[in-house]
Amino acid sequence: MKKYLWPSIKLTLILIVVLGGLYPLFLSAVAKLANGKGDGVKVMHNGRVVGYENIAQNFSDDKYFQPRPSTVNYNAAGSGGSNKSAGNPDYLKTVQERIDTFMVHNPDVKKSEIPVELITASASGLDPHLSPSGALVQVSRIAKARGISPEKLKELIKNNTQGPVLGLFGVSTINVLKLNIALDDMK
Amino acid sequence: MNTAIAGVIATYGITLLLAWPLSRYFVKVFRGDKTWSDFMSPIERLFFKIAGINPKEEMNWKEHMKALLTINLVWFIYAFFVLLFQDKLPLNPDGNPGQSADLAFNTAISFLVNCNLQHYSGETGVTYFTQLFVLAFLQFVSAATGIAALVVVFKALKEKSTTQLGNFWDYFLKTITRILLPLSIVIALIFIFNGMPASYEGKDTVVTMQGDTVNVSRGPAAGFVAIKHLGTNGGGWFGANSAHPLENPNYVTWMTEMVAQVVIPIAMVFALGLFIQRRKFANIIFAIMTIGMICLLIPSIQNEVAGNPLISKMGIDQAAGAMEGKEVRFGAAATGYWSTVTTIISTGSVCGWHDSTMPLTGLMELLGMMLNCFYGGCGVGILNYYIFIIIAVFISGLMVGRTPEFMGHKLEAREVKIAALVTLLSPFLILVGTALSSYVLVNYPDANWAVKPSSWLNNPGYHGFSEMLYEYTSSNANNGSGFEGLGDGNFFWNITTGFVLILGRYLPIIGPVAIAGIMASKKYIPESAGTLRTDSVTFGVMTFAVIIILTALSYFPALALGPIAEYFSL
Numbered sequence A: 001m002k003k004y005l006w007p008s009i010k011l012t013l014i015l016i017v018v019l020g021g022l023y024p025l026f027l028s029a030v031a032k033l034a035n036g037k038g039d040g041v042k043v044m045h046n047g048r049v050v051g052y053e054n055i056a057q058n059f060s061d062d063k064y065f066q067p068r069p070s071t072v073n074y075n076a077a078g079s080g081g082s083n084k085s086a087g088n089p090d091y092l093k094t095v096q097e098r099i100d101t102f103m104v105h106n107p108d109v110k111k112s113e114i115p116v117e118l119i120t121a122s123a124s125g126l127d128p129h130l131s132p133s134g135a136l137v138q139v140s141r142i143a144k145a146r147g148i149s150p151e152k153l154k155e156l157i158k159n160n161t162q163g164p165v166l167g168l169f170g171v172s173t174i175n176v177l178k179l180n181i182a183l184d185d186m187k
Numbered sequence B: 001m002n003t004a005i006a007g008v009i010a011t012y013g014i015t016l017l018l019a020w021p022l023s024r025y026f027v028k029v030f031r032g033d034k035t036w037s038d039f040m041s042p043i044e045r046l047f048f049k050i051a052g053i054n055p056k057e058e059m060n061w062k063e064h065m066k067a068l069l070t071i072n073l074v075w076f077i078y079a080f081f082v083l084l085f086q087d088k089l090p091l092n093p094d095g096n097p098g099q100s101a102d103l104a105f106n107t108a109i110s111f112l113v114n115c116n117l118q119h120y121s122g123e124t125g126v127t128y129f130t131q132l133f134v135l136a137f138l139q140f141v142s143a144a145t146g147i148a149a150l151v152v153v154f155k156a157l158k159e160k161s162t163t164q165l166g167n168f169w170d171y172f173l174k175t176i177t178r179i180l181l182p183l184s185i186v187i188a189l190i191f192i193f194n195g196m197p198a199s200y201e202g203k204d205t206v207v208t209m210q211g212d213t214v215n216v217s218r219g220p221a222a223g224f225v226a227i228k229h230l231g232t233n234g235g236g237w238f239g240a241n242s243a244h245p246l247e248n249p250n251y252v253t254w255m256t257e258m259v260a261q262v263v264i265p266i267a268m269v270f271a272l273g274l275f276i277q278r279r280k281f282a283n284i285i286f287a288i289m290t291i292g293m294i295c296l297l298i299p300s301i302q303n304e305v306a307g308n309p310l311i312s313k314m315g316i317d318q319a320a321g322a323m324e325g326k327e328v329r330f331g332a333a334a335t336g337y338w339s340t341v342t343t344i345i346s347t348g349s350v351c352g353w354h355d356s357t358m359p360l361t362g363l364m365e366l367l368g369m370m371l372n373c374f375y376g377g378c379g380v381g382i383l384n385y386y387i388f389i390i391i392a393v394f395i396s397g398l399m400v401g402r403t404p405e406f407m408g409h410k411l412e413a414r415e416v417k418i419a420a421l422v423t424l425l426s427p428f429l430i431l432v433g434t435a436l437s438s439y440v441l442v443n444y445p446d447a448n449w450a451v452k453p454s455s456w457l458n459n460p461g462y463h464g465f466s467e468m469l470y471e472y473t474s475s476n477a478n479n480g481s482g483f484e485g486l487g488d489g490n491f492f493w494n495i496t497t498g499f500v501l502i503l504g505r506y507l508p509i510i511g512p513v514a515i516a517g518i519m520a521s522k523k524y525i526p527e528s529a530g531t532l533r534t535d536s537v538t539f540g541v542m543t544f545a546v547i548i549i550l551t552a553l554s555y556f557p558a559l560a561l562g563p564i565a566e567y568f569s570l
Helices: A002-031 A089-105 A132-136 A139-146 A150-159 A176-185 B003-031 B036-051 B061-084 B101-112 B128-158 B168-192 B222-230 B251-275 B279-306 B309-313 B331-344 B359-371 B380-400 B413-443 B461-476 B491-520 B537-569
Strands: A042-045 A048-052 A173-175 B204-207 B213-216
Touching: A002 B036, A002 B061, A002 B128, A002 B168, A002 B222, A042 A176, A048 A176, A048 B204, A089 B309, A132 A150, A132 A173, A139 A150, A150 A176, A173 A176, B003 B168, B003 B251, B003 B331, B036 B168, B061 B101, B061 B128, B061 B168, B061 B491, B101 B128, B101 B491, B128 B168, B128 B222, B128 B251, B128 B380, B128 B491, B168 B222, B168 B251, B222 B251, B251 B279, B251 B331, B251 B380, B279 B331, B279 B359, B279 B380, B279 B537, B331 B359, B359 B461, B359 B537, B380 B413, B380 B491, B380 B537, B413 B461, B413 B491, B413 B537, B461 B491, B461 B537
Parallel strands: none
Antiparallel strands: A042 A048, B204 B213
16 A cells, blocks of 8 residues: 555645646636626626526515525525425425415416416525416416506516527526516516 | 427437447547547656656556555545635635534545535535535546546456556546546536636625525536536535536536536446447447336336325416426426436436435435446446346356356356445445434434434435435435435434445445456456357346346335335325
């Protein structure tokens, strides 16, 4: 073993410099060319930074599209999910409460129309997206709260929907932050 | 066909399309043929010169293992102390504290052995310095360790009769300079231009649209996430791993991460056939591994897409599937695919929490790690499969009543004993560990650890048992995923899984290398009409049967108490 000790230590030191030092430094330099300069992509509205494109934020007001439930209270200082199992009775109680709350705020929606994503917590707690049905189900509430016609809101959702990759692979998503900014900009 | 399933199929298709040319390239690198990456040779020569290594010196299998273990020991000591004192080192913009001794022990080992169990959260438990100079560094070198060990076995299988199996340092360094580093750079660039952070900026503070003040953790994640997948490591930059929208921003990065984690394991199978010039032998192995994967994959996707039956009973729309602990931009089908792939190969990264997957998906995840040889982790997957081949050759030999032979060498008592020990090690570590934790949980619920045993489990009943079973299975398989509800950030789990990690890593590397090394040194017997053909479909099926029977016998009782019981109780 002794024969290999010094070579091991020296090779380790070299590789620490290359892999731990130079490799990420090089990438951070290239990242200056990317959107957001490698600091994460921010979103501006009315002249100020209102958040990060890919980080969900809380919208509790009925006038806004609401994102999925978060177990980290939408604070990206941390991240994580509930890790509750499918049959956990406490968890099922939480889900039932979310359904009840949703029904109170959205009296026009039938229970069978509530998409599951709105009553289950996301994996990161920061899921910035809704599916088209997750947004559409909130239309009648927002239409009432803002006095905008539902058709116009559906149009807005359509324009903010990002389809699958090349139209073929994956799922359709809507960025809730961008959708709400577009909503505020509607006159 | 819907686009969610099409995305999964396309992702697998891209993996295969890339694996084939990569395998040809790998073989050139390890045979020392001319390739485009030869511009790295002066750099490699310089590194060897500084380190005082002669990369042309031939080693026998024991010397290989001594070199491997020595450098791994150096890494462990380095990682342990740096993690312990990370708060006093630079690159800590968020002011995170140093790790406790037991956590540093666990973290150092788990990254050293390519597992990345992570009993901390990336946002608070480590600094940029330790993420880059310790964890990302270990993600490179641990993957290279596995691949170098596999190349020793390749070499042993190829040669007729020799003890000279090439140079460990040469295999190891070339794996980094020719394979892992260039591919990581390409992958990281894809990430960067899809919005993944890569700068050294610390936590940001933002006032949201409705006026809440929140923080956003960031950091040089892109390079880390690239090697995390390419090296089948799996440790996340952020706590939520690849479910975090900054660690996996969209479907393109999802596909990239997915391809990156399987491409080397599959390419290594093809490379085996090319290297030892037995393409048919490798193709049959590939076919068996793929069938094995599909057997685990289909029920997983089915169960996730179908959703939670108890939530269906509440009368809401479950068209999107089981969305608890999943992200909208991936969806249930893609997350199901990821859960299978990340458990059969030893990545252990997640894009949705396994703890919240349906009981049968959880069963498939556990089985994937217990089998640990369908493609498998970088290098070690084929080493695990090799052990099953040895057992299959031995059993087939007994069935036809002649001395078993493999690749022109007699398989004798010593080799079979080693293979049997390696096979028995996994159930021993997993079942004893789970039994021990269950015992502590029941008898010492108030033991004074950071998390009391009575609060370990995040879910009651059968699923709670599965959380403990999963933790030891993941440790033994060097996988690193978890049923993360488990309160594992404390002395008991840090220490016990630490030892399972070490044993589950090094014995399954030393075992196959020893068998291959011993066999290669024996007299070469040319194939005759009486030789058992190992490149036949029959032998492939035989190996598959051995794998299934050994796994079923070892684990059925434990699985019956966990996910199977949970399934029937829903």
